[in-house]
Amino acid sequence: MKYATHPLALLGVVVLAVLFGRIIPAWTLSLATVAASKALVALGIVVLARTGNVSFGQGLFYAGGGYGVALIAITFGVTDAVAQVLIGAVFGGLLGLIIGPLIARYTGIFFGMLTLALSMVLYGALVKTTILGGSDGFNVGRPTLFGAVFNDPREADFMLYAVSIVATGLAGIFATILFRSQFGLTSLAVRENNLRVEYLGTSANRIVTINFVIAATFAGASGALALMAQRHIDPEFAYWTTSGEFVFVAVLAGTQSVAAVFVSALALELVRSFSNLYLPNTWQLVLGVFLLAVILFLPRGIGSLWSGKKRKVSEPRPDAAIAEKGSAS
Numbered sequence: 001m002k003y004a005t006h007p008l009a010l011l012g013v014v015v016l017a018v019l020f021g022r023i024i025p026a027w028t029l030s031l032a033t034v035a036a037s038k039a040l041v042a043l044g045i046v047v048l049a050r051t052g053n054v055s056f057g058q059g060l061f062y063a064g065g066g067y068g069v070a071l072i073a074i075t076f077g078v079t080d081a082v083a084q085v086l087i088g089a090v091f092g093g094l095l096g097l098i099i100g101p102l103i104a105r106y107t108g109i110f111f112g113m114l115t116l117a118l119s120m121v122l123y124g125a126l127v128k129t130t131i132l133g134g135s136d137g138f139n140v141g142r143p144t145l146f147g148a149v150f151n152d153p154r155e156a157d158f159m160l161y162a163v164s165i166v167a168t169g170l171a172g173i174f175a176t177i178l179f180r181s182q183f184g185l186t187s188l189a190v191r192e193n194n195l196r197v198e199y200l201g202t203s204a205n206r207i208v209t210i211n212f213v214i215a216a217t218f219a220g221a222s223g224a225l226a227l228m229a230q231r232h233i234d235p236e237f238a239y240w241t242t243s244g245e246f247v248f249v250a251v252l253a254g255t256q257s258v259a260a261v262f263v264s265a266l267a268l269e270l271v272r273s274f275s276n277l278y279l280p281n282t283w284q285l286v287l288g289v290f291l292l293a294v295i296l297f298l299p300r301g302i303g304s305l306w307s308g309k310k311r312k313v314s315e316p317r318p319d320a321a322i323a324e325k326g327s328a329s
Contacts, residue, residue: 011169014166014169029154030161032164034269035262035266035269036161036164036165036167037229038249039261040164040219041062042247042249042253042261043175043261044058044214045215045246046261047175047218048211048214049250050184050187050188050191050255051191051211052107052191054111054247054250055112055115055247056243056247057112057115057118057119057120058215058219058243058247059119059122059238059243059246060115061096061217061219062220062226062237062242062243062246063123063223064091064092065088065219065222067237070138073141074140079141080143080147081144081160081228082146084228085163085167085221087224089221092216092217093213093216096214096217097213097216099216100209100210103212104206104208105205119239120238120239123238123239127235135234135235137232137235138233138234140227143159145159160225160229164225167221172258172259176258183210186202190204219246223237249264249268251295252264252291252302253265253303254301254304255301259303260302261303271290
């Protein structure tokens with residue numbers, strides 16, 4: 001493993017990113033928190049996409065984690081930010097563990113449409129459930145951190161920023177290790193030819209299920225981060241446009257690099273913020289043009305900007321490979 005992508009080096013990058021929050025303007029803290037939250041869901045979609053499947057219903061686990069945290073916070077008074085992220089991850093992972101084995105046998109568009117349908121079923125149920133606030137949702141209290149209460153808005157924003165960066169950064173380190181592991185390489189094999197994987201004695205459905213549970217866990221933790229940032233939750237968490245936005249980030253990033261997911265999420269929030277500021281009536285058009293430009297000029301995603309160069313450098317030249325083969329013979 002290269003030093004630049006060693007887990008300890010990546011952990012140092014996460015710490016630097018947290019400290020960087022002390023010097024950036026206050027308005028960027030909220031933007032970066034939202035970007036990190038969405039990057040966490042998109043990272044799960046990238047993990048799942050390495051098996052050849054794309055989920056259009058991650059809002060199901062995003063809302064599941066958010067509502068689960070909200071109910072625990074109101075019922076038992078749990079307000080600690082770290083505990084809420086862990087609770088959201090558990091709720092999302094449990095939902096993924098229930099649903100994953102049921103849909104792992106499907107592939108392609110059937111997989112995507114089924115996840116979207118399940119997300120919309122949850123949305124409809126939440127809208128009709130008055131005990132959960134119906135279509136209006138409900139509010140939750142201000143989060144704390146290890147018992148400390150943050151009354152200053154700047155300090156409160158920095159706390160949420162730090163928690164979101166650490167949570168998303170740790171998930172990114174985990175994904176980096178996962179992609180290079182035997183399991184991660186097997187996931188790519190499932191995408192290329194799942195029958196050959198079955199012939200080798202490995203269950204392709206099990207590989208898809210595990211990746212699905214990981215993606216659901218990430219989405220549940222992200223729902224907890226979004227709940228803490230907004231201090232409000234409603235059925236829109238499970239709506240199809242919310243899930244589509246996560247897929248938007250994943251498409252921008254591609255499956256080449258974990259870091260590309262964070263760059264894509266931040267780029268999306270910057271484009272949305274400035275286009276909404278200067279072009280309030282046509283900001284959706286700006287986002288659409290931005291996505292089309294990335295698809296046309298970077299068909300493998302933003303991550304191909306640097307991962308493609310690394311691949312070209314690491315690959316031996318054809319003449320060198322021929323010379324090596326000749327000397328071996």
